[in-house]
Amino acid sequence: MSVDQRPDGVPPPSGATLRWVREVTGPGALVASVRLMGVDSTTLHAVDVLSATGVLHRLALRRFHRTDRLRTDPWYAPANEATVLGLLGSTDVPAPRLVAADTAPTMCDVPTLLTTRVPGSPPVHADRTVLAQLAETLALVHAVDLPVVRALPPYRPYYDRHRDGHRRPPAWSAAPRLWNRVFDVVAAGPPPTAPGFIHRDYHPGQTLWDGDRLVGVVDWTTGCLGPRGIDLARMRLNLAGRYGGEVAEQFLALYRGVGVADAHHPYWDLLDACDGLLDAPEPSTPVSRAEWARFEDWLARTAAQL
Incomplete structure (x- = not known):
């Protein structure tokens, strides 16, 4: 498995976090790669997980690393995002689908959401x-x-x-x-x-x-x-x-x-x-x-x- 390091020295997902990813994906799953996608209010990694049956799951790991905002910002709320993504799963809104959430957290190093990975990038014009x-x-x-x-x-x-x-x-x-x-x-x-x-x-x-x-x-x-x-x-x-x-x-x-x-x-x-x-x-x-x-x-x- 390959894991990209963050250039600013903030650690990548912990071993416990990646074990959680394997467990929620299914028995026998293996994390094939972890790639940093971006850092802003959260840290986002692309995670490829290979299931025991050989299916490659292309997922996104969204980690709420801002401990100051977790304490003081009512809108920096991983549990709320998990609820919203859960309800959107039964709609036609094009949004990531929630795979699992550890918002307490009990397994991960920080509150974490695991979702499907949506390809693409923001628009560069507005025609x-x-x-x-x-x-x-x-x-x-x-x-x-x-x-x-x-x-x-x-x-x-x-x-x-x-x-x-x-x-x-x-x-x-x-x-x-x-x-x-x-x-x-x-x-x-x-x-x-x-x-x-x-x-x-x-x-x-x-x-x-x-x-x-x-x-x-x-x-x-x-x-x-x-x-x-x-x-x-x-x-x-x-x-x-x-x-x-x-x-x-x-x-x-x-x-x-x-x-x-x-x-x-x-x-x-x-x-x-x-x-x-x-x-x-x-x-x-x-x-x-x-x-x-x-x-x-x-x-x-x-x-x-x-």
Whole structure:
């Protein structure tokens, strides 16, 4: 068996973790290879497991290594992601299928999920073909209406006044009056909405593509019961910053064209934009400054709708 080492010195999956992988795959299974796929909020390894009958299982090992966030971040929740992936297994939503979970953990070194491995990579552009599939897939997500959805945690904004203090315009913004207007709208409270199943962090980077076909939606840690408009908002926020407000509007039109109930309201766009400020770095390159300018232009047009 080959095991890739992490270049930053953080250890690869422990021997106990790999024994767990073998056990949950089936008696006599062998781990053929372990390859690092990426490190972000979690550590992701590609694991190939050969069963006793000679079947090669191409799996993904997702390890929640951020012990600080496990203690303090309610949305960094491996048990919640296991629940969400479990319920998605009976739907048409293209997501990894849960093989096993050790979220306590009792066998693995850190909370760990073992899933099927979805091939592909995020899209590098946002033409109509890409936008249409992003919209159609989100409609599939929003159509999930299983009893277990009602047991998921309720949506709440990332912002917490007691922890984060008063909302303030970012110091680098040239439009502080716009932000104060947005804060006033958000403080007035949300419009009435029927909650449903949402991804909570749906944007192009959470989708995997094989050529021009969307084959998977990943990172379901924040899946919850909440306003579907938040999923539209997070996607539109990302599209507006990267490609401009016109692309964000095109995505919304395509979502509406799928035939689902219209979940959009400008309030959710503004609320999610405020949440995005919490970890937004100051733009420091020409590219990031241009993205910020496009984002604030979209924000101004959105606020003008209210």
